[in-house]
Amino acid sequence: MESYSDLEVWKQAKDLVRQIYERSKAFPKEEQFGLTNQLRRAAVSIPFNIAEGCGRNHVKDSIQLFYIARGSLYEVETQVLIAYDLKYVSAGDLDNAMVRIKSCKRLLSDFINYFQEQSTGHSATTVNEQLVDYNAGIESLPPKN
Secondary structure, X not given: OOXXXXXXXXXXXXXXXXXXXXXXXXXXXXXXXXXXHHHHHXXXXXXXXXXXXXXXXXXXXXXXXXXXXXXXXXXXHHHHHHHHHOOOOOHHHHHHHHHHHHHHHHHHHHHHHHHHHHOOOOOOOOHHHHHHXXXXXXXXXXXXX
């Protein structure tokens, strides 16, 4: 693994951003500076914070940014549910978003847990060093069905 952009969690989060932007185009004009703006800002915060966390020199700083990304993910989930309640998104769009959000939650939680476990007693001091170890561990897992 050479970069944060190789991480499945980052790829999934980035795809969620695309999905949010596409769906929020149809929100009412009066929501442009309300829910639309909030939803988009929270969504882009997820891959932004994963990327920034991977660029930090110290694992503890990185983990904090990964937690911020997770908080933004929960914020997006709530905003999507509100958009559904307001009938800005269809049931199908809600289901699609929730599948992506659930996947991102699992991947991000696994990612955070890995770095927390590795941060104590690990010889690697930067996230980039640990990304190599993380990727090696993921590649050795059997595929999920």
